[in-house]
Amino acid sequence: MNKTSSPSFKISKTNLALLQRLSNASGISGDEGEIRAIIRQEITPYVDEIKVDAMGNLLALKHAKIKNPVKVLVASHMDEVGFMIVDDDGDGLFVFEVVGGVDARQLLAKMVTVGKEKLPGIIGAKPIHLLESGEIHDVVKTHAMRIDVGPANSSRVKVGDYAAFATRFHQNGTSITGKALDDRLGVAGLIELVRHVPENVEFMAAFTVQEEIGLRGARVAAFAFQPDFAIALDSTPAIDLPRPDGEENTQYNCRLGGGPAIYLADAGTLSDPRLVRFLTALAEKHGIPYQYRQPGGGGTDAGSLHKTGAGIPTISISVPGRYAHTAIMMAQIPDWENTLRLLIAALQNISREILAVDRS
């Protein structure tokens, strides 16, 4: 692998086809099996060891070809936000709870798929002409909504079944839309990254479970691997639309088209400043567009990774995506491509010398 190959990486039709498969597949937190099966099939030829741990994380190792290599863990979460059936109201109507952070205001009149059989269902809404005075201003709570699969399929749904948004993936020029791009962009990216690992790196790929409900899978994955460095590869919201009042948008989190979003601080992690400097310098050197995600709330698997054992120098890099945690997201192919370029460059240049100076 030559040192200048990273900026030349391009997202291929194969990459997009895999992203489409992953986006359309269902993998609500705690039920990641369908995603895991796709990943296993895709990466098996490119890794030396592969296993599924007690939590359901898919852990893959690609061994270095040298002694005492630098050990790098990259984690992307397989799970997505969705629903769980919690009660049967009869006639195909089911009470549900959300799994992960979902805004109830965007759930009405959405199509979902229920259970392993992917039975079609809808979260119904009351028609506007039947709303009572003032009702239009009320936020309908999740417990007042139902997933309606119709009487015919009623007996095929049971309490405990998961449900996912039914959105299908589309590409429109450089834009891609679909559900669960958070974090299938990361998953498909990590599958690609496995093929670009240089010989001096012991590479640890963690496809994690249960990120959306508290970074649970990453916690045990990092303990199993004990890497020198950890990187969480995720997708972060771009809230970059103009403000309705015309004032400057000061809380955009990150911007679509701005390149990979490098994390400085979120609710769970203060990125290791040595890795912030390392990635920034690499992006500058290779002319890869990048942006800093605005410091603030939110979090990624890094929140678990960096506190593992005696501590792991950790950072997050995310692909910007609009409308995260809703039925449909939008992302830009160049952002995804530049994220992978930066990560490929990082793998080619990472070394323990980064840690020769004390953290900040």
Added chain:
Amino acid sequence: MKTLIQKLTQTPGPSGFEQEIRKVICEEVSPLSKSVQVDTMGNLIVRVGQKSAGGLRVMIAAHMDEIGVIVSHVEKKGFVRFSNLGSYFPRYLAGSRVHFLNGTRGVINHDRPEDLSKIPGVEKFLIDVGATSDKDCPVKVGDVGVFDREFLDMGNRIASKALDDRISCAVLIETIRNIKSTPNELVFVFSTQEEVGSRGAQTAAYAIEADLGIALDVTPTGDILGVKMQTHLGDGPAIKVRDMGMISDPQVVNWMVAAAKKLKIKYQLEVLEVGTTDARSMQLVRAGMLAGALSIPCRYVHSPSEVVDMEDVALTVKLLTALLSERIQL
């Protein structure tokens, strides 16, 4: 000791960016220990004494970090928007000043709220660093700073920013200075990132594998009308019984109480209904650890002007020195 406290409180060290305060503490402790190390998370680890027969390995933690700000956006008009490092009340912000690690200073105010009787959230606040646009603004996204407030000597009581938890850093330094001999292996940790979730202490505790963990931190007082809390300024060190994150091991509480009685120094028991300390991280590490905490009563915690009583501080040093110098039987 006031000179040391002044130096420690006036040195900036927001969570995750503790390099300057670490350097200051390092200079203080280096003559006192042959083993001074910095770990992955930036914790400063100072070892004193060897474990002899019947001795324990004890981890004693005080956090170096303080609450602060991190720049999230620079407006075209030059106003700086920020996010918080650690938690604090927005009501303390308006009119405060900020000292960035790159040397820039600025003042804090906020957008005009629709309802003037309500205090806006942190996201409505801005820092004015004297810039006229984003082009001439001396700070950029990711730059960090702390609240700027000078040390105030009020006699037996002192006020400053960052007494949480530099007062405990001072207590640890003085304790290290005072300990003449010990049967214990003492591992003093000046920890990082406590204000964002006791993160430094968690990884340090994993690496150190101590038999016993003690956190030193400040605790709010019940002096103010409307605060239901027994702890009072000037009533001596507070021996923690519980807080939101931890129930101290009763053996540790009894051991501390017995030592205070033996020394004939005043002490108080602490039950805190908000917040927690590095002791939580220690208690839950690996297969668990015996843990407790000594607290220094402090008024107006997480404001730019926190107040402690110097006698409480001196007695805490005395108690901690005695606790660590003897064989510990739990």
